[in-house]
Amino acid sequence: MTTPDRRLSVAPMMDLTDSLDRRFLRLITKRTLLYTEMVTALALIHGNAEGLLAHREIERPLALQLGGGDPALLAEAVRIAEGAGFDEINLNVGCPSDRVSAGRFGACLMTEPDTVAACVAAMAGATALPVTVKHRIGVDDADSYELLSAFVSRVADAGCRTFIVHARKAWLSGLSPKENREVPPLRHDVVHRLKADFPHLEIVLNGGIANLDAALQQIGPTDGVMIGRAAYETPYILAGADSRVFGTAEPPPTRRRVVEGLCALADEIAAEGIPLPRLTRHATGLFHGRPGARTWRRMLGEDARQPRWNGIHGAELIARAAQAIPDTVLDAPPAG
Numbered sequence: 436m437t438t439p440d441r442r443l444s445v446a447p448m449m450d451l452t453d454s455l456d457r458r459f460l461r462l463i464t465k466r467t468l469l470y471t472e473m474v475t476a477l478a479l480i481h482g483n484a485e486g487l488l489a490h491r492e493i494e495r496p497l498a499l500q501l502g503g504g505d506p507a508l509l510a511e512a513v514r515i516a517e518g519a520g521f522d523e524i525n526l527n528v529g530c531p532s533d534r535v536s537a538g539r540f541g542a543c544l545m546t547e548p549d550t551v552a553a554c555v556a557a558m559a560g561a562t563a564l565p566v567t568v569k570h571r572i573g574v575d576d577a578d579s580y581e582l583l584s585a586f587v588s589r590v591a592d593a594g595c596r597t598f599i600v601h602a603r604k605a606w607l608s609g610l611s612p613k614e615n616r617e618v619p620p621l622r623h624d625v626v627h628r629l630k631a632d633f634p635h636l637e638i639v640l641n642g643g644i645a646n647l648d649a650a651l652q653q654i655g656p657t658d659g660v661m662i663g664r665a666a667y668e669t670p671y672i673l674a675g676a677d678s679r680v681f682g683t684a685e686p687p688p689t690r691r692r693v694v695e696g697l698c699a700l701a702d703e704i705a706a707e708g709i710p711l712p713r714l715t716r717h718a719t720g721l722f723h724g725r726p727g728a729r730t731w732r733r734m735l736g737e738d739a740r741q742p743r744w745n746g747i748h749g750a751e752l753i754a755r756a757a758q759a760i761p762d763t764v765l766d767a768p769p770a771g
Contacts, residue, residue, distance in 0.1 A: 438565060439496045439522045441597065441639050442654055443680045444468035445673075446663035447500040447525070447569075455704070456667070456717040457494040462696035463688060464673040466681040468496045473527050475540075476503035476512035488519040498523035500569070502530065504540035504550060506557035513561040524562060526554060528570040531605035531615040542605040545574045548586045552593035559594045567597040569641070572625045573604035580625060584632060591636055599661055600626045602642040616664070627656040646672045647679055647771055654680070669723045674769035690721060691765040694757045697721075701749035711749040715739040718753075722760055730759035 445452065445460065447470035457469045474487050479501070490497060499521040503509045513524055528551055530541035544551050551568065559566045568590055572583055587598055603619040610618055621643045630638040640653050641661035646669075650660040666673055671690060677683040688696075697718055704714050715735040722728040734756035738744065744752040757765065 437522070439468050439498065440466065440681065441468055441599075441637065441659040443650060443659060443673075443676050444498075444599075444639070444661045445470060445666045446641060446661050447471060447473055447498075447527075448663060448667060449473060451667050451717075454490050454494065455709070455714045457497065458491060458700060459697065459714065459717045460666075460670060460673065461493050462693045462700070463670055464676040466496075466677045466683065467673055468498060468522075469494060470498045470500050470525065473500045473502045473530065474512075476501055476505065476508040479512040479515055480508065484515050488516055488521075490520070492520070495520070496522045498525050498567070500525040500527055501558075502527045502540050504544055504547075504554065506550075506553045509554050510557040510561040513558045513566075517562050517564070521564065523565050523567055524558060525567045525569055525599070526551070526558065528568055529601050529605070530612070531571075531607055531610070532612045542571050542574050543607060545570055545586055545605075546577055548589040551586070552589050555590055555595045556593040565597060566595060567599060568595050569599040569601070571601050571603060571605045572622055575605075575607055578604045580628065583625070583629065587629060587633060587636070591633070597637040597639065598629075599639040599641055600629060602626050602640060623653070623656075630657050645669075647675055651679065667717075668720045670718070671721055671723070671769065675771050679771060687769050689766050689768065690760070691757075693721060694753065694765070698750035698753050701753055702747070705746045705749055711745050711752070712736075712739045714749075715753070722764065725764045726761050727759035727764070731756045734759075 445467060449472050452470060452472050479487055499516055501509060501512055527541055528544045555566055602621050602623050602625060605615050626640045637658045639659040639661055640657040644650050644660055644662045645665045653660045674687045678687055701714060719732045719735050722731050734752060739752060
């Protein structure tokens, strides 16, 4: 078993980081660790497990994120997922949504370190894969460093060696999930302190990282960086990741190469019977802030929903949209 290289990863994001998004991102970076959307243990046990776990080999390295707060159910879910080809199993202890909290999992579990420890122990006992935990720096008024440190210590005692820490606390009442990503202040210093106090653990920082330059500044004070919304809204920021973060010799892809790969991917999904908009919605930000971006965004967002572009014509629409982009942008290397 090879431990995933967590120096750079893309955060699990509900309704965003599905298999098609991950296949698109692999046109930009081969080495960055990707995560699934959160899958609840109950959904995996009682639902369409094959569909929920479906992915392509090209998406790896890939981690499965599970949601739940019952050790026995999580262990059963892990056993179901064990042979599906993931590189890591991650427990969500960071989601602040009302629905998740009502199910007694997500960020509310930070106030129950013994429960999280029991969950981690049960999950680790059901798989040879590494079991990791993604969490906040605090919840509501339970936001002291002492409580955070005690939480990490207790869960580490149960066998967890990797903690992905969203450097904001969560407010479980009064803020929406979107506001919980923006309103509580970022505290990167807290994550740095956590790494200093737990040098034997792998501490990955999440929250407020907008580009590779910012990510590289955090690798050192922490063991790695997880990028969230910026990786989805401006995916080309990951183009230099393989060389700058992981040290590969292959030159980073130009946007033209990404477009060519996207056209090929459109042909693949046409053969699979997948509607074009399910793919193109993930690529609308490829030219964010560049000339022609508005036309690209409109054609991949609005025009792709027109029936005539479904099936074998999807690649043609993408190629037409790229004609709005100057060659100087299509062929430019990534910044940095």
